[in-house]
């Protein structure tokens with residue numbers, strides 16, 4: 167009896183393995199590329215285990231060690247087109263912007279977005295086009311990236327500064343970890359645009375997507391089959407429920423806006439959206455209340471952690487490089503002798519500060535590549551290869567920022583001076599593209615740049631900070647999941 171049981175179990179295991187290999191072989195054969203070079207990796211998970219801790223660096227290495235600027239890497243169930251280097255990214259995303267303006271649609275995304283809603287995950291088409299245009303126009307109209315909105319950013323910085331001052335006093339010998347405070351600064355800047363109000367740290371903490379959940383969702387995006395495992399289903403149910411709770415909170419805030427709004431004086435993103443909803447009432451339109459709720463969720467998702475991470479990198483890099491800090495201070499002293507904070511109006515007189523910002527964006531981009539893949543919208547030819555329609559696409563921005571020729575002789579050194587000419591003027595570079603390029607590039611770039619400007623200049627004017635004792639932060643390669651995070655560090659110091 168035992169032998170028979172063993173025989174049946176072995177047979178079933180063998181059958182499963184056989185089916186797995188057939189499935190894997192089908193993916194390998196599935197028609198992409200003709201001669202497009204690439205790697206398939208392991209059955210089911212593809213190249214994920216080979217990419218290691220720093221996926222962007224490994225993809226760049228594969229490109230330079232034989233695969234070239236355009237290749238595919240199988241991630242989970244899909245062969246993903248990987249673009250490396252400025253030339254090919256420019257050709258694919260800038261010169262033919264709509265060719266790669268799609269997003270991969272999946273059951274998982276539909277589940278998390280209650281259908282096709284939001285912005286980030288919408289596939290190319292009239293819904294995405296209309297909503298993106300609305301977002302860009304409205305956020306611009308509300309002052310995003312302009313002097314008028316900078317006052318709000320400075321207010322949020324002042325809240326950050328008050329908390330930091332208290333924490334520095336309370337934690338004097340040990341130092342202070344800024345992660346939570348930086349997240350609150352970024353989240354409340356976005357809140358001001360969307361809700362015209364700000365929140366306590368606890369409000370956001372309840373609404374945070376924990377890092378491990380983000381990683382888990384990425385894996386599921388590429389290996390959707392995992393969704394059928396009981397443990398994964400359970401995790402997914404928790405994530406969906408938390409997300410629905412968040413959307414409920416947004417609904418309450420929208421309702422409050424509906425009651426108190428004046429259509430002629432829109433205060434924020436919600437008021438502007440409600441105006442369009444009222445105008446389009448009864449018509450078949452892409453503007454719906456549910457769409458608004460998921461749009462809000464997406465703006466927080468895209469704009470909080472990215473900005474907080476960039477600011478965290480900026481401070482770490484400045485504190486680790488005393489000469490950079492000294493030069494920044496010297497420039498600030500010339501521009502802003504008055505007690506008022508400097509503003510981006512002064513930017514033209516601050517070439518070194520601009521160089522530092524550009525170098526932060528180059529050296530440690532918060533989004534080194536779009537792990538949420540784009541998708542080709544039609545068949546196209548790129549560098550002599552035929553690329554099919556519907557293929558997921560990743561643009562490896564890291565490979566542009568660390569190109570050994572463009573940034574010779576020292577791409578791996580943080581050196582703001584590289585962005586200045588012989589007369590000390592700032593030289594903007596189109597090879598620094600932290601917000602990506604083309605049709606799906608970041609709609610919050612001006613806001614993010616303003617936040618970084620206010621942060622660097624104000625923190626140096628208000629505080630005398632250094633890395634806390636024992637916090638040497640030798641390894642600054644970062645930790646890449648969805649974003650490239652800096653290592654944990656603490657600061658000590660006092661108000662100037």
Ligand code: HEM
Pocket residue numbers: 285286287298356464465468469470472473476531532533536538539540600601602603605606607608609610611613614
């Ligand atoms: C330093 C901060 C930021 C960085 C590094 C960053 C980076 C990026 C990148 C690289 C993309 C393009 C992804 C792709 O190629 O598919 C993107 C898209 C996007 N970003 Fe940002 N971002 C930042 C801040 C913000 C802010 C503050 C907002 C909101 C106000 C925002 C909203 C968005 C949205 C909605 C998209 C999706 C656009 C679409 O799919 O059409 N981002 N961001």
